[in-house]
Amino acid sequence: MFSHEAEKDSFPRYGDLSPSAMLDAMALLDGPPDVVCLSGWVKGFHSAEPPLGAGYFGFDETTTQVGGGRMLGHPVRTFSSTHERSHLLSAYGMSDLENGSPCYALVWEGNIGSFYEFTPDLRIRRLSSVLEDPGNKYQHIFALADPSSSAQHGGFRFSNAGKMMALTGFARNTPVSRAEGELIDYILDQPSILLTTPKEKLAWSPFHDIGVESQEFKDLAAKHSAAIFERFLAVAERELTGGLPLLIAGGCGLNCDWNSQWRDSGLFPEVFVPPCPNDSGSAIGTAIDAQLFFSGDAKISWDVYSGPRFAHDRTHEELGEVFDVSALDLGQVARLLASGSVLAWVQGNCEMGPRALGNRSLLAAPFQEGTRDRLNFIKQRESYRPIAPVCREEDVSEHFVWDGPSPYMLYFQRVRDTRLRAVTHVDGTARAQTVNAGQNPRLHGLLSAFRRETGAGVLCNTSLNLPGRGFINSTGDLVAHVLDRGIDGFVLDDHLFLTRAGRGVRADGRAGRA
Template sequence: MKILSFKSGHDGTVAGADAARGQLLFSYEAEKDSHPRAAPVTPDTFIDAGLWFRELPDVLALSGWSGTGSTHATASGAGYFGTGPGSERIGKKTFFGKTLDYYSSTHERAHIWSAYALSPFPQGQPCYVLVWEGALGDFYEITADLEIRRLGRVMEAPGARFAALYGLADPAFQLPPGQQRRQDPGRLMAAAALGRNGAADTQEQALITHLLEAPLEQALDKVRLAASPLCNAGTQSQALRDLAVKLQDALFLRFHDFAARTLTKGYPLLISGGCGLNCGWNSRWRECGLFQDVFVPPCTGDSGCAIGTAADAMRHFTGRAKLDWSVYCGQPFLDDRAAMNGALNGARTEELKLETVAQALLEGKVIGWARGNCEIGPRALGNRSILAAPFEASMRVRLNRIKGRADDSPVAPACLEEDAARHFSGPLPAPHMLDFHQVTDPQLQAVTHADGSARLQTVSRTQNPAFHDLLTAFKAQSGTGVLCNTSLNFPDAGFINKTSDLCHYARSAGLDGFVAGTSCYWFG
């Protein structure tokens, strides 16, 4: 049984699953291939997904969706909310002349089943699930017989409440009450990474309480907060950075305290929703001692929902809800050099030799690296990466300027899994760059944040042979199997996925060269 699953709305994704083998075939996110961030499904995405199937699939699945802030918004499929009766739509659809089974379940269920399907725990292991995102802030239990039990709502819209602080501080934010920019949660997480924690003063505490406790339409109303010292204080202000840390801490404690009171069976915790991209929160969940284990999928945001609905459909039709998967099951790289009309003129081209790339990195060059399929989720994990040597603080500044970020923004390290304990402390391995680790090696200045932490990715040969081989080659020349690793993309766009775009980006951003497939291109 083959399942073709769609996630409509923003963060559009098309996923395919083979139910007979319990395998995720692909997950193609519409933003990948340099399309705008959070793009809906495009004809390109649909056509790329269709290339997987020699014949039409057996099941057509649709992840439910609707506008969350308007009661008159038209729902797609089973809609946004619900896990009980009425949260599924089951029937038949005629699709390109063939009658298929049709399955749709809510967006809420998609988050739950995505985390469950991708988690390493065997079917039959009861799990807790936390879904926290722009609208949902709820805990659930998945029983041994795959029943969802909702344990309670901690907070409505934690992601939206958190992001509201960034819009408050940004003089450019002029949207009407209740509206937000999808980039703001990530921007505030980045600001928090540069903040100083401490006790909130009276004004800060009043603002935190308002953002977390006021009715949502008031919490997202900048006009109501015009008298706040944070209003239009600036997105680079230290006041914003410091309050972001305090708000982040206060929000986490609301969820932690609920979990400590309610989730008392010690089951593993699965985390889904956009808040699952906050490494500080993920690390605190792992360290809190309430759970047997913690798992966060790399596509924890809405881009994982097509996978979740495919898994939910598989559960409905087969009774199984676990998937074998790879983080590298996004779109394959397209080498379109033949249509580039001289765009590579002036670049020196040679066959990929890892020793040559490693030497260039050691000499201080910054290199784009695109091999194999895209990663699923937003983290560059060695297939769509910008790479550099990790030793000099000045390299962090250069990378941040290439990316258009503040000079002191953190830059993530990728490290050979077998060497990680030499350079970093904390739970290992960490293959998906979703937790903070303390840096214990003083030579790694480019990847050490002001608080001594780093958002680590460990790389095994099984996980990514090509990237592991490059790290090994760099270690052979430098003595250290660590590289700076940041995402390869145009501003406000998904990963670069073709040679022509990569060449244009490398020239415009000031990279020293790039690797595309088995070829190297050098400038200067």
């Protein structure tokens, strides 16, 4: 029915659940629910701390807690299962597999790195524990190399992993050196790495505080990433030989390079990664687990655009004092983008999960490298961060080495179209989202109009958010961001709002910089 996350509406990324999110969710209910679910967690930073609800670890049904209570004067059932199960059930319940279909599952995240199997009676058995702390170990070398990282918890930051993924594309294809191999092996062998391996313990490494934009670190980042994947691939090749589909969950499911390698491995007839494989999908997974417990059904209907509704806290009259306001004309928007404008694009409800998929986006033409630089400047991001493209599904193989849909921006593709310089990473890849007319008709319509204008149904698509915050979800925040960062205007539902300062419009409706 809906998915409310702590970071949406410009709250800090990776934040605790806000009272407003709880109130917004309660406003969407007709009355007290039948079952109130608590996704298992811990009372603190690390999984070693005391459990909350069913706790962090546990993959079978013996860890589930069921009870009773009251909400708003009404009796309710209560349910809690582990964080580990929340990942497993979110991937299973959101996949296209029929209820009772057997499959493999991979959960790899900060603490857990294991393969599992779903049996036809929806039991889960763990096949292999491959690597403790894969996500924490993946980001650890970024913290090691970054002089600005703190000494606490080995310099851990949630944002490290995404930056690492960008930097691996700059690596040279060189053999693993002795220094690289020693550091990689050391990190992968450490237990509870955030608790046991502070930065000073690795001062012996030549990569300590070397700087994350040094070529030496970029080379290391790619080799470290490859070493982690190879450990999991070796186990999969040895033990996952039954020809079943693979479901992927956990924060490492946001690593597009690894997802692409699983898809291309030839081991599985199908690979599914939900749009919220990280902890943003945990509440959904626990709800699916509760549904399975009470009804025997582990499948749900869902839509990726199930996040919060947009808060219209400014009137058109107020906006008209600052912007030129007109009815939405997709052809006009396409011409503005083709002429170099950067526009915020807001439609319907927020996306669930961390990726902007065309409802809370910044859009721009994909042809100039300078557009990538401008978008990174607007978002106040590092210059090495790539910008993702959004493409009409029917055109994807024209522009990328890819066939079929990729609706959640979770895979890398080789770029085939040399015109797409703004969205082509230094290694020749892009993280494309495909859109069809049924999935997001208005965005598809804009891409079609842009194709008629330029010959390419592809746009730059990056998330509409303040630095370190979740998606913008109110008119006030949107207006402030547009004016503060020099964005040329925005589309909000059925209207186009263009900034007046610094903008000239020619008689043909095309935008030009004054």
